[in-house]
Amino acid sequence: MIPVTPLAPLAAPLAAWMGLAAPSSPASGPPCAACVTWRAEPSVAARLLDPPGSLAGLDVVVSAAAGTRAEAMAVARALAARGAAVALEVALDGAEDFGTLAQDVAAGAAAAPRVVLRLPADGVAGDELVFRVRTRATAVRAASPSAAVGLAGPPALLAAIAAREVAPYVSFAVADDPAAPPATRAIEWWRSAAPAHSVSAVLTETSASAARVVFPLVADDVAVARAVARLADLLPAGLTPLGSVTVCPADQTACAAAAFLHPGTLEAIALMDSPALLRIRPGATQAAARPLGGGRDVSLALARTPGGTDVDARALTGPFVLHAA
Known part of the structure; x- marks a missing residue:
């Protein structure tokens, strides 16, 4: 059975939206199932394919660590064929992965219309790092003009990079930690959240802000991810x-x-x-x-x-x- 926490005792955001919270509880927006993205390693993302059926409403970032790029791309293609929206995440400085990334994107653009470039954890937002971001984003878009390029990494580093006029190259940014987005609005900011093990917990988290929320996906939560996806058409952004x-x-x-x-x-x-x-x-x-x-x-x-x-x-x-x- 898919975990569904009773809604009444949930944290304040969803309870307040439903009118269950005490009058002193802070107000929040409605939940948004269509604003949920799951980040998963290829082996876990592949579990979303079982059982058969449409995966419309599901949004997944498949993380390609060193040596798993081919597996990640294969899973991305399979998910996209079932209707999921898919992104492929690779290390910005992963020479082995990036050497053929542009060709992979060009060959399977329908499978991974978004590419997330992960910044080095110890990166410094200087000219060299900004140049690498622009160069790699340009290569991806040259291979697949419709592909959207995003960045992932520590919030402070992302904010510093965003301030260096990378908006023409980058469409969105995924902060590793929950944090308020920086003042710039030229880039769409996604917010990372802690693992959520029930549908209600996911919806509670999305009600806290209007930003897209990225949850880490573990094998035990695959059924939760599929259930949230089935609510995406009823709980879209813009309620x-x-x-x-x-x-x-x-x-x-x-x-x-x-x-x-x-x-x-x-x-x-x-x-x-x-x-x-x-x-x-x-x-x-x-x-x-x-x-x-x-x-x-x-x-x-x-x-x-x-x-x-x-x-x-x-x-x-x-x-x-x-x-x-």
């Missing part, structure tokens, strides 16, 4: 508060739970802690639930009432995403 709609247990006249407007489907989205008979105000014409732990949408029975529309979600077995129109 906005929907103050005119409330979703509460039917026996409550008021509640603090929030609803959000989906930017694509224009549905009302709410993350529910547990099965219940719900009431949507002012009303709805259709509703469905998608379990956080994985599985397909479940159509929910509706009943019009003077106070709104009752939605019967009592047959579900755990936390779920409600989407209604």
